[in-house]
Amino acid sequence: MSESHVSAQQKAVEEDLVNRVLASFDNCENPRLKQVMQSLTVHLHDFIRDVRLTEEEWNYGIDFLTKVGHITDDKRQEFVLLSDTLGASMQTIAVNNEAYGDATEATVFGPFFLDDAPKVENGGDISFGAAGQPAWVEGTVKDTEGNPISGARIEVWECDEDGLYDVQYGDDRRTARAHLFSDEQGRYAFWGLTPVPYPIPHDGPVGQMLQSVGRSPVRAAHLHxxxxxxxxxxxxxxIFVDGDPQLEIGDSVFGVKDSLIKEFKRQPAGTETPDGRDLGEQTWAHARFDIVLAPAES
Structure with a gap:
């Protein structure tokens, strides 16, 4: 039954409930909390009434969210995956990162950031032995007026050539992640890995949801x-890899923006590296990413 076929008497019953729930927040002393809770109530009840949600479907949804909570731990955040795959993460980012001049666009945080990544010097290697094609990544950090920013903290992290982050191995390794700082001219550079496409963890409830609706769990190749x-x-x-076929198929968390697609130019084995590093018979890639930061109050 669609909402348009609901009787006037039934609509009055449902609207009365919405109004009573809204009124229950009237004594909330925090105006922002009151706004959020009342808006949430309106949208939640509108959803239930719009699709005429059955009790069986509601219970299934509760069970689904319970499973999302059970699989979440200090190394896996299934709620972040759920938010990402529903586009909620990107929408929140869009709301909170309004365009400002030529400031670099933001995208999803993802579930694999760690705040204890090792420090490397400019030109250092963040891979720490992780498997993959070496990639030299360099650029500048500037403000929207074009002034270089020295001492900017740059956190970088990525998967290895098998599509796995260090935390997914179940041991204490710290690989393919680090932090470094821009120099006095705002420049930075490091050795990383050429990004590859990979599936988000899809052995849990979020993966089951994607399978049920016919969506791929694969993310376009990227470097955080x-x-x-x-x-x-x-x-x-x-940043994403220009030419990655997954860009045409789609990114499972809707994180791709055209301005963030960069060329990772493949270099034949034996090509001289920017810092003189001897890679022997390995091929490598060269990418440039110039970063522009918006003012804090923008």
Whole structure:
């Protein structure tokens, strides 16, 4: 039954309930909390009434969220995956990172960031032995006026060539992640890995949801960045690999933006590296990512 076929008497019963729930927040002393809870109530009840949700479907939804909670731990955040795959993460990012001049666009944080990544010097290697094609990544950090930002903290993390992050191995390794700082001219550089497409963890309830609706769990190849500097808006973003076929298929968490697609130019074995590193018979890639930070109050 669609809502349009609901009797006037039934609609009055349902609307009365909505109004009583809304009124229950009238004594909330925090105006922002009151706004959020009342808006949530309206949208939640509108959803239930719009699709005429059955009790069986409601119980299934509760069971689904319970399973999301049970599989979540200190190394796996299934709620983040759920938010990402529903586009809620990207919508929140869009709301909170309004366009400002030529500031670099933000995208999803993802579930695999750790705040204890090792430090490397400019030009260092963040792979720490993780498997994959070496990639030299370099660029600058500037403000929207074009001034270089020295001392910006740059966190980077990515998967290995098998599509796995260090935390997914179940041991204490710290690989393919690090932090470094821009120099006095705002420059930075590091050795990482050429990103590859990989599936988000899909052995849990979120994966079951994607399978049920005919969606792929695969993410387009990418390299994560989080950049912070005094009086600047924190930038959480990543860059994608130009030419990656997954870009045409789609990114499972809706994180791709055209401005973030960068060329990882493949270099034949034996090609001289920017820092003189001897890679022997390995091929490698070269990418440039110039970062522009918006003011903190933008």
């Amino acid at each position: 960045f989080m950049v912070t500097a005094p009086e600047k808006r924190t930038l959480v973003t990543h």
